[in-house]
Amino acid sequence: MGFLEERDLTDGRRLKFEIFRFNPEDSESAPHLDVFEIDEQPYMSLYIALNVIRETLDPSLMFDFACRSAICGSCGMLVNGRPALGCKTLTSALPETIRLHPLPVFKLVGDLSVDTGVWFREMVENTEAWIHAQQAFDPDGQEERMPDEVAQKIYESDRCIECGCCIAACGLANIEDGFLGAAGLNRICRFALDPRDSRDDSEWFEVVATERGVFGCIGLMACDDVCPKELPLLEHYAWLRRRALRAS
Numbered sequence: 001m002g003f004l005e006e007r008d009l010t011d012g013r014r015l016k017f018e019i020f021r022f023n024p025e026d027s028e029s030a031p032h033l034d035v036f037e038i039d040e041q042p043y044m045s046l047y048i049a050l051n052v053i054r055e056t057l058d059p060s061l062m063f064d065f066a067c068r069s070a071i072c073g074s075c076g077m078l079v080n081g082r083p084a085l086g087c088k089t090l091t092s093a094l095p096e097t098i099r100l101h102p103l104p105v106f107k108l109v110g111d112l113s114v115d116t117g118v119w120f121r122e123m124v125e126n127t128e129a130w131i132h133a134q135q136a137f138d139p140d141g142q143e144e145r146m147p148d149e150v151a152q153k154i155y156e157s158d159r160c161i162e163c164g165c166c167i168a169a170c171g172l173a174n175i176e177d178g179f180l181g182a183a184g185l186n187r188i189c190r191f192a193l194d195p196r197d198s199r200d201d202s203e204w205f206e207v208v209a210t211e212r213g214v215f216g217c218i219g220l221m222a223c224d225d226v227c228p229k230e231l232p233l234l235e236h237y238a239w240l241r242r243r244a245l246r247a248s
């Protein structure tokens with residue numbers, strides 16, 4: 001259903017929000033749901049709805065947004081149990097009762113706000129997800145060209161906004177610390193594709209072909225269902241598996 005073809009927006013629904021509340025910094029705080037009701041507005045996103053709630057009903061409500069246009073990755077949350085971006089989700093696509101929880105797996109800051117940075121930093125450090133170049137940089141050297149199709153594939157992986165939705169949706173990432181999940185494997189793919197990275201198949205094998213990597217995945221593929229940027233995560237898994245087998 002297209003953005004402008006959503007359900008008739010003039011029927012004036014009263015929306016009921018059930019929102020997870022908990023402040024881990026406050027010893028008096030206990031996890032619970034708070035209920036808020038607001039009037040639905042045309043083209044209302046969860047970002048707008050949460051701001052209405054904070055501005056008119058409860059200024060202490062914690063949630064994260066920055067870009068409001070599905071680019072920064074900060075507004076991931078569980079919307080009726082499914083990971084999604086708050087800024088990209090229209091209330092018109094949801095039932096009248098909307099239950100919001102913070103993304104699991106990540107460090108809870110409070111209410112709907114999580115710190116995805118801790119998880120992503122650990123993943124980047126564990127996989128050394130940066131270019132490993134053997135050649136010293138020569139500022140006077142000729143620019144090296146890269147085939148267009150390789151650049152396009154790298155660009156495809158680089159579209160990840162690190163929102164964490166795939167990790168929150170992953171059954172294994174929810175119970176196994178250190179599992180790289182789709183975001184981690186996508187990041188590995190990005191560097192394994194890059195001809196400037198000098199790591200060979202056997203070095204990648206150490207990173208990818210473990211229970212934390214592609215062979216830990218139990219194949220539920222919820223990551224692929226929820227990725228708001230529609231990255232080709234299944235293709236990336238398959239490519240990394242083939243590469244790991246080639247090196248074994």
Ligand code: SF4
Nearest residue numbers: 160161163164166227
């Ligand atoms: Fe978000 Fe998709 Fe990147 Fe996962 S792969 S962090 S769901 S953009």
Ligand code: FES
Nearest residue numbers: 068072073075087
């Ligand atoms: Fe940036 Fe939603 S606010 S992705």
